[in-house]
Amino acid sequence: MHNSRERVRKNMLPTECSPYKLERNDLENLKDVSIYVGGACNFNCRYCDRDFIKKTGVQKMEFDQDLAAFLLAIYQTGAEPMISFHGGETLLYIDTIKKIVKSMVDEGGFNARFYIQTNGSLILKNAEFFRQYKDYLYVSISYDFHFQLENRTEFGIHETLQFLDDLNIDKQLQYVIPTNRKEAFDVEVFSSIVNLYKKYRINSLNLILLRHQRGLEEFKTIIAGDDVDLKRLFSSFLQFVQLLYVSGINVALDGHSQEIDKDYYSNHKQVVLAPDGYIYPEYQFIEYKYPEFRLGQWRAPFKLERNHFRPEGLAKIRPQCIQCPKRNVCGLQYYYAMFDMDPPRPDKCSSFYSYMEFSLNHLFKLKRHRSLLESIGI
Structure with missing residues (x-):
């Protein structure tokens, strides 16, 4: 794994007047940068909002210079939050995920950690990606055990878990x-x-x-x-x-092991990067896209407002x-x-x-x- 502290490509280094600059105090307490890669899914879970998402026409995340620069700018400050992928079924967007991981690890030289939330069914189909980046991945598989066939779709859970075991990839x-x-x-x-x-x-x-x-x-x-x-x-x-x-x-309960914290406007531990270029506290942007709830934007010029709630948001x-x-x-x-x-x-x-x-x-x-x-x- 890469351990160098001079890890950002010189041509991507932020400068004083750069639209790609972030300050370390912008990132206080930040533990997770979640990227919503898109709403498509290959399952049709009985309790899911898949049809609703189709109706609202949620965009998919496109990898571009701004997204790469935003993630690199975070790590350039010395902060090292987990980079998480959520959807939809994330592995339907494997090309975007590959580009992000490659940009951070191979080109940026960062010892980044990537969390992939998935239904698990496409892991074996993307075996080479998991082999290549096994040292950087944490996999979370949504699986309903006794209710899997009723609520979701059956797939080779045993083969999938054994594959991840063989690669020594951490998982939940x-x-x-x-x-x-x-x-x-x-x-x-x-x-x-x-x-x-x-x-x-x-x-x-x-x-x-x-x-x-x-x-x-x-x-x-x-x-x-x-x-x-x-x-x-x-x-x-x-x-x-x-x-x-x-x-x-x-x-863990709802992803928490010690306390529940949904105070999103007091330097919360998580931010969500949406395909529309803005940063949100949760995945509510799928339905509402209210500008009053935004935490900033990841498209240049970057802006993070993690400790301020707009008063006009109270009306919502x-x-x-x-x-x-x-x-x-x-x-x-x-x-x-x-x-x-x-x-x-x-x-x-x-x-x-x-x-x-x-x-x-x-x-x-x-x-x-x-x-x-x-x-x-x-």
């Missing part, structure tokens, strides 16, 4: 839990998870509780329905998490969200359709995130010890 699996299904935490689900984790070297398991389904014409908020008992849901969820911990599986957020005590742990305030129901139920949203915080705090206490035996002093 990501399970979207169907919160509206009573059997979401059944023993069959638990067994299907443990069996995979026993057989392959998988670093972690990211659990995501399904909150909503955005269809072509309807936004259905699952957690706001009267048929969902949040107290019962989280009681079962915590038992499930504890069983996974006892089984030696490293669990419901009063219930502005006043909610959970607004800094809930990204749903930017999803305006969250409360497009009659009557609105912001109380359910607030309760959901209260339970989420409690669950994460409990998980954090568990993970202070590497195992159950260690926690009891054995």
Whole structure:
């Protein structure tokens, strides 16, 4: 791996008057630069918003001088955030990903780390890319275990995990839990998870509780329905998490292992580069593209505004969200359709995130010890 600190090509070095210049204080606390490569997917998951994305006509990310220069300018400051690829199915955009990785590693000389969120089905078809850049990659595979055939599409998960094992590539699996299904935490689900984790070297398991389904014409908020008992849901969820911990599986909730932070305008750890040239706090640009929520632009001249929320943006957020005590742990305030129901139920949203915080705090206490035996002093 490259370790040189003189890692940026001379012809790409920012100058005092360059439109490609960034300052280190622009990047305070930045841990992840997420690139939305495009909305196309080769799966048709039952809870996904694929048809909605098609309708909105989301662009795909094109690799060009501005994108290359923006990423290089970040690393030139000495900051080294993870560069993450999201979609759609990211590996449908493998040409763009290859160009970005090549620009940073081969041409820029950076010891960059790349996170690929994928459904896993195209990894073996792109085996040469994974072989070439195995030292720089972290792979997250969305896989629903017992519900995979029902919710997603089956593929050769065993062959794929073995391939990544052979290359010694770090990886995690990501399970979207169907919160509206009573059997979401059944023993069959638990067994299907443990069996995979026993057989392959998988670093972690990211659990995501399904909150909503955005269809072509309807936004259905699952957690706001009267048929969902949040107290019962989280009681079962915590038992499930504890069983996974006892089984030696490293669990994260919504990508978090210590605390939930959705305070996007206080130098948040993540920024999202959208194909339209702007920087957003989340993937809400797919639906809204509100300029009031932008954090800047990655097209020259570069601009980052990570510690400032435009006052006019408040007009785009419901009063219930502005006043909610959970607004800094809930990204749903930017999803305006969250409360497009009659009557609105912001109380359910607030309760959901209260339970989420409690669950994460409990998980954090568990993970202070590497195992159950260690926690009891054995």
